[in-house]
Amino acid sequence: MLDYAPDLDRVFHALADPGRRTMVERLSRGPASVSELGQPMEMSLAAVLQHVRVLEACGLVTSSKVGRTRTCSINSAALRSAESWLADRRTMVERNLDRLGEFLAATDTQEQP
């Protein structure tokens, strides 16, 4: 019964870090080099690369190297898989609340004189 989805484990773990979310935020506006990703953050290039590797390992980001420049791009499918998981749970909660509301309304009507 455990919700085994290793990719979701890694996607949610990757997004738990504010630095990595800033990188995802930047990449959602278009591809960027590793040094461009690091610019807004006071972080060494090695640290930025380490975050990029975490984002690549969970499938949120892909990268390719031309000469000395590694360019990163976002993979919207990984964003969508995490978003869908959350949306499915939220829809279920809201549906149950609606049913409860309908039940209470029906009970209230029956109790009217």
Added chain:
Amino acid sequence: MLDYAPDLDRVFHALADPGRRTMVERLSRGPASVSELGQPMEMSLAAVLQHVRVLEACGLVTSSKVGRTRTCSINSAALRSAESWLADRRTMVERNLDRLGEFLAATDTQEQP
């Protein structure tokens, strides 16, 4: 420029664990006691309680104790905040891809003889 949102840090961290996702999954169908949450998982009650505390700390779950029974409920607002963050990023990626598509189509038309 860092995406500082301590709640999102904690919500995504909480969801990175398959056992905690199973609990969220169960609670999205309605409130449950701590022992009910633990039933489908081969986990001690102490371990279940520890996971419940992580889910409570990030706002995904609330709980109340009556007698010896602690009952947990889901908080859909926390699910929605994480879902919105992902949806905003994904929408941005898709919008940029659409723009690129329009640009390439326009370029293609201009190049037609």
